[in-house]
Amino acid sequence: MARSVYLTGVGAGGGKSTIALGLAELLSRQVERIGAFRPLVSGTTPDPILTLLGDRYPIDLPMADRYGTTYAEAATLVGEGRREELIGRIVERYRAVERRCPAMVVVGSDFDDTGDPGNPRALAFNARLATEFGSVVVPVVDGFGQEPEAVAAAARGAYHDLADLGATVLAVIANRVSGPMTLPELPVPAYAIPEVPTVSAPTVAEVAAALGATLLAGDDAALGRDVLDYVVGAAHVPTVLEHLTDGCLVITPGDRDDLLVAASAAHVAGQVSVAGLVLTLGARPDPRAMRVFDGLNTGLAVLSVPTDSYDTISASSRIHGRPSPAHPRKVEAALGAFESHVDTVDLARRLAVSRSARVTPLMFEYDLIDRARARRRRVVLPEGSEERILRAAEVLLRRGVADLTLLGRPDDIARRTRELGIDVGDAQVVDPITSEWRDEFAAGYAKLRAHRGMTVELAHDVMAQPNYFGTMMVQAGHADGMVSGATHTTAATIRPAFEIIRTLPEVSVASSVFFMLLADRVLVYGDCAVNPDPDAAQLADIAISSAETTARFGIEPRVAMLSYSTGGSGAGADVDKVAAATELVRLRRPDLLVEGPIQYDAAIDPLVAATKLPGSPVAGRATVFVFPDLNTGNNTYKAVQRSAGAVAVGPVMQGLRRPVNDLSRGATVADIVNTVAITAIQAAGEPS
Template sequence: MARSVYVTGIDRGDGRQAVELGVMELLTRQVDRVGVFRPLVHAAPGQPGSDHVVELLRGRYRLDLPSSELYGLGYEEAAALQAAHGQDELVSALVDRFHALERRCQAVLVLGTDFADTSIPDELAFNARLANEFGAAVLPVVGGHGEDPETVVAELLGAHRAYTDLGCQTLAMIANRVAPGAKQRIQRTLTEKLPVPAYVIPEEPALAAPTVAQLVEATGAEVLLGDAAGLARDVRGYVFGGAMLPTFLDALTEGALVVTPGDRADLVIGSLAAHAAGAPPIAGVLLTLGQHPGPNVMALAARLAPGTPVAVVPEGSWPTAAHLTHLEGKLTSASPRKAEIALGLFELHVDTAELTNLIEVGRSERVTPMMFEHELLERARGTRRHVVLPEGTEERVLRAAEILLRRNICDLTLLGEADAVRRKASSLSIDLPAEDPAADRAQVRIVDPATSPLRRQFAELYARLRAHKGMTVELALDVVTDVSYFGTLMVQEGIADGMVSGAAHSTAATIRPAFEVIKTSPGASIVSSVFFMCLADRVLVYGDCAVNPDPDAQQLADIAIQSAATAAQFGVEPRVAMLSYSTGTSGSGADVDKVRKATELVRELRPDILVEGPIQYDAAVDARVAATKLPGSPVAGRATVLIFPDLNTGNNTYKAVQRSAGAVAVGPVLQGLRKPVNDLSRGALVQDIVNTVAITAIQSQDHASQDRTSQDLASDSKELPA
């Protein structure tokens, strides 16, 4: 069993950071304490934090290990030690530092040397020796950028032979950054000739493109305008300004960085005006010769394209161009978009289930927030569903959509005027690929309710459903142009499998169409909600914290039964606590009596559900308190599903736990509808939207499974003899 994985290569430029990120993702899905170790680092002794990949992994995966423990030695210190005492002494020092970290972790990802100005003789053999001394399995990566298929295959076979001959346990081989058209040919050859799995990852231009921030750092530019989002834009090309404005505008391309002398106010204002109009959106403007435009020009620039970077360098266009020519993007903690792109690429082209089995770190019994989130994405990806997002021009929704598409989680429909959606996406450097049903990846389409051919069909359907309220087709034609209604009708008609909205709409605007069109599922008296509260060592389910202000005993029982089912659906064993301000028979009053009655109803309706109530929160979750207040209870002290007596209590408690205990709150997740529609908080973060869409996709998978089971049962009943 390999507790550590050593990702290495044979030369520089292999782009293995994307593979390192992908392997880290796999490890953190299985265990909650993963370490990262860089044996040698390009930094002065005592300043190891400058390694951008280690710091990316440390921040993204919330590693609570001191930064200094994640590194071995600086290259200069290592070279001096080797020169004075030999390689054995150097290796011994690195092994000691590695084992000090390994003792604190369930698994460790080791990042091999980068073959760039390292002054280490026979660097491949050195990596192999370290891997063997660490007891780590090796995952070699060979770069294919600019190489023909034959060369890539030869280098990969040679790398496998070299690491195997040096005694390494080789998990698999990866060819990275290959020409997309050569992928299948290389894959077939490697599968035939290698005794271990081989994965081929094509070149992704978005990973190679530097961000404006990276460009600013590389050139030493001074930023005059621009916000964090603007500086995070990808630079997809360069346009050097020297022509007159009409000719210059024709040369602009989407995502280009405009490089022009600082005294060309016409080109600065012209390019920013073109960006504001979306024709085309640019990455930013870089001014040369140290020339700062006047304050009136800068004020106009700030109004034309808020957030778009404008920076200045002292050099002229020619030396500036020389700086930019070989600049490539890199994965850093400041470029989370690139990390998502890299993960999506890795997951699309690597058999992650196979590689996980090869690593065999064993699964942790403890479920951390990160492991729960990973599980959501993995389950959603299992059977790809189609989710509609009505808020197609909302920035957080677009950023979430990019992650969902890149990670191949589900197909999406974005609602909104097509040009407006794409213009907004382009201004954020988000690439929404054209729909291609033949492609083996998640698809996106943009639909404008006002011009969609479905508008008439949906109006007629809505008019029939609401005829008892006086609705007519003519009125419905206006109603269904509302994105919430249009999205809900897509779900109702099976055009989409689920809907997520609420980042820019109220809860009522999201849920009302679902009540009118989709309605409650059989057996559910009301629609309610739960939050998955991801604490440090477990996941609890809170209900109802978002929908029903003051449920009666029957409704409270229904919420408990629904919440238990939702908990089980997402891998949380349901043990239900019906919360009150008293425990057992110690209290009385209308509020306590309501909870007591609801508990009795749950036991009558679903005797298979473990339920306790009335019970106080501390007795529900703390075994020591439970032993005093309710000894012998199968739920007290072990509750996983906590049902609050009213919305006031539930909403305030979830927010208090979220803010005070640092819990990750996933939800609200609606339950009780015939088809999945979920609401977002208007303060939802991008990751909250991603998680909610994944939950919606999983709910849809289960709805589809239940529908198939019902159809099968119906079919079987027809075949029974009379």
């Protein structure tokens, strides 16, 4: 079975970073740990692809072990006629890494005797190494600026050249192609990935570094904006305004205060989304103009360079961006392009890497994305103008995780996305205040809450609240699930769900779990957010719901009913409650592996389990930890989160008829992405 995949470029460039990311993502869903290797690196600066993969994936290897040798050393060996020694040295270092990793991604190096990366010798060099490594090969054809016929010919030639050299080709990928195209029929799959400006465009920070610019205004967010175009401002204001484009970097002499103010005003007015401004000739703008600029609150960077406009635009046009740890938006955009245009299911099958029986945190997170994409659902986000929500929405839409509805005023959301320099254009935007659904929802809510004295008039006011409106969207089938809580309390998020969606008939109490992503495993904690002091029947419900949630997300449920007593070592009302709940679980679900009462150490540590509860199929191997009350559960999950550096995903609600999930008010963008994916997966299992 193939344990290693080798990327080789056909010609210079090609965007191998995007393909390396995509293949590493596939492998990381199947095995606990991957390795990354490059035959040759410069040796003078950190290799950008190895740095990128090492930052994103748990590659527990020193950087010095991840490459064969340097270009300079390789050139010396080849020059001395010691090519086979070079090959042997690289293979030896590769084998040392391969023995420590279940799967490998190798990114070929552009090396040959002539220094021309497009020379056939470079392809032969990489084909030889791939064969020695036992790797399957993925040639990457650079389609940027090429006619479809030329790209097709290059793809066909790459396959046959590598096959003639004895390499085993897994697939052929043409990257950065201009528009849709069909690649030729080959004995292996061939895919075309379009040019994605967000991936290849430099950021303002990269332009600033390349030009040696001085920052006059702007923060990290301003420097992170993508530069999609360059506009030189030399004409009168109306003419320059006419030529501004979205994502353009305006380059103008430093004494053109009129253009500084005009371009900034056009950006704030929403006429165009400018990336930033570069002032040339080393001239500083008049302080009065800068005060106007500051007052506009553009969120843009202003750079100063000593060169003139011609030299500045010439130097800028040679700057290219690439996915890197410093630019997560580019990483997500690259992965989104790969996953949208490559049959990842078929490619994963062809890679034929045995899937690990253990579910690691990274595998769990990637599985969420995969499963949500496979059965795409619509999720409503009531906090539609909040920055973290918008940044997460961009990631979710790029990766195709879910269709999204953002609640809020369209002009507010448009303004925030423009200020942040992000794109959520595929999201539906609904304003609860003016929505045509408001009257319908008010009537429906009044009917549901009539026993509490709710009238249509009062319900009409309630429907102005985003969480209630979003919950009614789910109830009415306009959305499949809801995620809120980035700026709202847990009560404000889940109270509408209890009132409107309600629990499943077979469940006496709604509850929640946290997925605890530890360094080497994923555990499930319940209930840590909803029920203060459940009785035995409710605790049994929580345990069964938690086990079902755990199984739904690919983890084998082994349920530990926690107490301060293991077996019969202690006594008291709290122990009796847990014991009674355990028996109810066994009665209702004899197929579940459940143990209780049991202490946490006996549930998680095999050595302690062997002493306290020998022979138990759960003790020492538990994956689901059911706490006896909210006080214990909430404190424990936060202690583990903060002390062990675990990522806590949740609370994930369970027991409701349709999924509504809560976010911590400290949720990161990654937390929001994971929670939306979980909600979409839950929705896919719900009746429509």
